[in-house]
Amino acid sequence: MSHFPETRLRRLRRTKALRALVQETHFDGGDLIYPLFVTEGRSTKKEIPSMPGNYHFSVDRLPEEVDEIVRLGLPGVLLFGIPEDKDEMGSGAYDPEGVIQRAVREIKKTAPDLMVITDICLCEYTSHGHCGAVVDGTVDNDATLELLAKTALSHARAGADIVAPSDMMDGRVGAIRKALDANGFSLVPILSYAAKYASAFYGPFREAAQSAPQFGDRRSYQMNPTNWREALREVEQDVAEGADIVMVKPALAYLDVLQRVRERVLCPLAAYNVSGEFAMVKAAAKNGWISETQVVMEILTAIKRAGADIIITYHAKDAVRWLRGR
Numbered sequence: 001m002s003h004f005p006e007t008r009l010r011r012l013r014r015t016k017a018l019r020a021l022v023q024e025t026h027f028d029g030g031d032l033i034y035p036l037f038v039t040e041g042r043s044t045k046k047e048i049p050s051m052p053g054n055y056h057f058s059v060d061r062l063p064e065e066v067d068e069i070v071r072l073g074l075p076g077v078l079l080f081g082i083p084e085d086k087d088e089m090g091s092g093a094y095d096p097e098g099v100i101q102r103a104v105r106e107i108k109k110t111a112p113d114l115m116v117i118t119d120i121c122l123c124e125y126t127s128h129g130h131c132g133a134v135v136d137g138t139v140d141n142d143a144t145l146e147l148l149a150k151t152a153l154s155h156a157r158a159g160a161d162i163v164a165p166s167d168m169m170d171g172r173v174g175a176i177r178k179a180l181d182a183n184g185f186s187l188v189p190i191l192s193y194a195a196k197y198a199s200a201f202y203g204p205f206r207e208a209a210q211s212a213p214q215f216g217d218r219r220s221y222q223m224n225p226t227n228w229r230e231a232l233r234e235v236e237q238d239v240a241e242g243a244d245i246v247m248v249k250p251a252l253a254y255l256d257v258l259q260r261v262r263e264r265v266l267c268p269l270a271a272y273n274v275s276g277e278f279a280m281v282k283a284a285a286k287n288g289w290i291s292e293t294q295v296v297m298e299i300l301t302a303i304k305r306a307g308a309d310i311i312i313t314y315h316a317k318d319a320v321r322w323l324r325g326r
């Protein structure tokens with residue numbers, strides 16, 4: 001071990017060129033996925049109050065947004081649907097003419113090369129707001145699997161490039177894989193929200209997606225924030241069931257989990273920089289308390305440093321604009 005004064009770590013920080021030479025984490029925005037909220041209706045582009053710069057789009061307003069996303073050089077979008085009608089079984093989720101199914105077809109027409117990832121969950125479509133079928137007052141795991149598989153299949157039929165289950169039912173990756181394979185979609189990958197925590201950071205999203213549970217909470221299916229070993233079990237189980245990419249969500253308060261998953265599995269790893277994380281940055285920046293550009297870059301770099309290959313973030317458009325001067 002060499003010590004001060006022979007060793008001076010500041011030597012390699014002296015100039016911009018030296019710092020660039022020894023930079024360990026590189027981040028160019030090429031692995032950012034931008035979430036989009038799609039609603040029923042026509043000519044709608046309505047800003048989400050708690051998520052400035054993010055909107056509800058009706059299907060007919062998607063092409064202009066998608067053109068911009070392609071022009072900015074983002075590789076893909078993650079779609080969330082807000083249906084007109086909700087029911088007990090969330091049937092809007094697997095309706096071939098549902099809002100997401102139409103959105104996927106529209107986006108694929110406009111931008112065939114833009115990756116379309118669809119969120120597979122029932123909470124936006126159920127009247128009770130839970131992520132699965134409610135039987136005797138609880139979310140019934142096995143009864144939900146078939147509905148999720150039907151949803152994933154209908155998204156694949158519409159042209160989705162990747163399906164992303166976010167419900168946290170046990171066995172859903174296997175059920176979705178089986179349904180896709182049996183129907184000619186063996187090449188559609190599954191990005192599983194493998195370690196998804198019951199987090200208060202989803203607040204703005206639930207308002208945006210009108211998906212807050214009408215009774216109780218999600219703690220009987222989403223993970224307890226106190227646990228990291230359980231996250232590894234979730235990830236291992238999803239990989240065993242056929243997940244192609246696994247995700248940790250939220251990102252910032254869970255970077256330790258992200259790093260541990262990175263050390264444990266070889267498949268690509270995604271992190272979801274969620275709505276509450278985004279809203280906090282926006283609110284502080286609006287008050288002039290932080291520099292938005294610098295804070296966003298620092299956050300996204302930190303998520304990469306912890307081990308994420310892919311970042312899903314509402315900052316995606318801004319970040320590539322700043323990085324590439326577009």
Ligand code: PBG
Pocket residue numbers: 119121123131166167201202203204205206211218273274275276
């Ligand atoms: C649906 C879903 C949620 C998010 C993504 N998919 C909300 C939830 O689980 O309540 C949260 C995304 C965000 O906060 O940005 N199950």
